[in-house]
Amino acid sequence: MAYSDKVVDHYSNPRNVGTLDKSTTEVGTGLVGAPECGDVMRLQIKVNPETQVIEDAKFKTFGCGSAIASSSLATEWVKGKTVEEALTIKNTDIVKELALPPVKIHCSVLAEDAIRAAIGDWKKKNGVAETAEAAVAAK
Amino acid sequence: MLKTADNAVPVACWSCSVAKTPETLFCQHCSKIQPPLEGDFYSVFNLERKLNLDLAALEREFHRLTRKLHPDNFARATETEQAWSLADTAMVNDAYRTLKDPIRRTEYLLMLEGAQIGEEHSGKNRVDPSRVPADLLEEVFDLNMQLEEMRAARKLGETDAALEADLQTAKIKFDGLMADVDEQLKTQWGVWDQGDEATRKSAMTNMVSLIDRRNYIRNLVRDVNEALGS
Numbered sequence: 001m002a003y004s005d006k007v008v009d010h011y012s013n014p015r016n017v018g019t020l021d022k023s024t025t026e027v028g029t030g031l032v033g034a035p036e037c038g039d040v041m042r043l044q045i046k047v048n049p050e051t052q053v054i055e056d057a058k059f060k061t062f063g064c065g066s067a068i069a070s071s072s073l074a075t076e077w078v079k080g081k082t083v084e085e086a087l088t089i090k091n092t093d094i095v096k097e098l099a100l101p102p103v104k105i106h107c108s109v110l111a112e113d114a115i116r117a118a119i120g121d122w123k124k125k126n127g128v129a130e131t132a133e134a135a136v137a138a139k
Numbered sequence: 140m141l142k143t144a145d146n147a148v149p150v151a152c153w154s155c156s157v158a159k160t161p162e163t164l165f166c167q168h169c170s171k172i173q174p175p176l177e178g179d180f181y182s183v184f185n186l187e188r189k190l191n192l193d194l195a196a197l198e199r200e201f202h203r204l205t206r207k208l209h210p211d212n213f214a215r216a217t218e219t220e221q222a223w224s225l226a227d228t229a230m231v232n233d234a235y236r237t238l239k240d241p242i243r244r245t246e247y248l249l250m251l252e253g254a255q256i257g258e259e260h261s262g263k264n265r266v267d268p269s270r271v272p273a274d275l276l277e278e279v280f281d282l283n284m285q286l287e288e289m290r291a292a293r294k295l296g297e298t299d300a301a302l303e304a305d306l307q308t309a310k311i312k313f314d315g316l317m318a319d320v321d322e323q324l325k326t327q328w329g330v331w332d333q334g335d336e337a338t339r340k341s342a343m344t345n346m347v348s349l350i351d352r353r354n355y356i357r358n359l360v361r362d363v364n365e366a367l368g369s
Contacts (some may be wrong), residue, residue, distance in 0.1 A: 004363055006279065031273070031276050031277065031280060032276070033275075033276045033279065035350075035351030035352075035355065036256075036354065037350075038354040038355045038357060038358035040276060040279050040280050040283060042280060060280075060284075062279075062280070062283040062287075062358070095367070123243070
């Protein structure tokens with residue numbers, strides 16, 4: 001199966017690979033997995049406590065090219081957004097941007113789950129009431 | 140062991156009109172080929188839905204059916220019969236390949252029994268999103284990180300004896316984890332095969348999570364083998 005140029009680009013030059021200090025209160029960590037293919041994805045966000053803007057985002061994904069590209073794109077997109085804005089990112093947006101084939105749609109779902117899980121973790125740490133949707137994803 | 144469903148209505152053979160069991164490739168009376176089966180892979184071999192199978196018997200039955208379905212036997216048959224023999228051959232092949240492999244067989248049975256398994260149930264289609272336990276994810280993530288560090292170091296330092304030893308240790312560990320999972324799966328096979336409805340249900344839940352765990356470990360095994368160049 002041929003990957004789209006955008007997938008290849010994100011896969012060969014992944015943005016924002018790395019680790020944020022998970023012990024600080026500004027950092028939220030989401031660790032999600034797709035048991036069907038054995039992929040694991042960790043996405044972290046660093047949130048400005050005053051403005052609730054996501055100032056930094058890092059990811060580390062063990063999985064296929066589409067999973068790596070999806071999480072790379074997700075970190076690009078959440079940066080500069082407020083946590084509430086970031087929650088509006090949908091997996092279908094990722095599918096469209098990367099032109100993912102149907103069999104790889106679950107990679108984009110994983111990336112959306114990772115964003116929600118990271119935000120959920122940050123909210124829990126900071127005593128922010130979770131929106132119902134994020135609460136489900138963070139479980 | 141011949142299986143008859145509760146609602147099995149005897150079906151007449153299209154050729155000799157004698158009643159035959161519905162799930163059969165050939166009429167027991169006139170031996171003529173029958174329309175392709177509507178049943179599952181187990182029904183192809185007249186097997187009950189069990190996980191411990193007699194693989195030698197399965198192979199013999201596979202060869203017997205393949206011989207009977209060989210195109211040479213249908214050279215002078217009607218076009219319909221020729222088409223049936225092709226369709227049957229394809230199904231017999233698929234059924235054999237699926238049932239002889241222990242993992243594919245387990246996944247197939249779980250799917251037949253309605254478990255949410257396979258890529259079509261991943262992501263948003265997953266009914267139970269909390270299926271992956273957090274501690275398993277942490278463990279797998281950490282193992283992947285270690286493995287990646289080792290591989291990166293290997294790329295830079297070429298043949299580092301200590302690193303080679305680390306990779307070997309990792310391989311032994313992952314192989315061990317895999318063997319554990321397979322052992323636990325076998326135990327659940329027994330529970331399934333002998334169980335009543337309630338124990339079967341719990342065996343199914345256990346097998347689904349074991350298969351999940353196995354997928355993660357399988358990737359680790361693959362990656363460590365790749366790093367070791369084997």
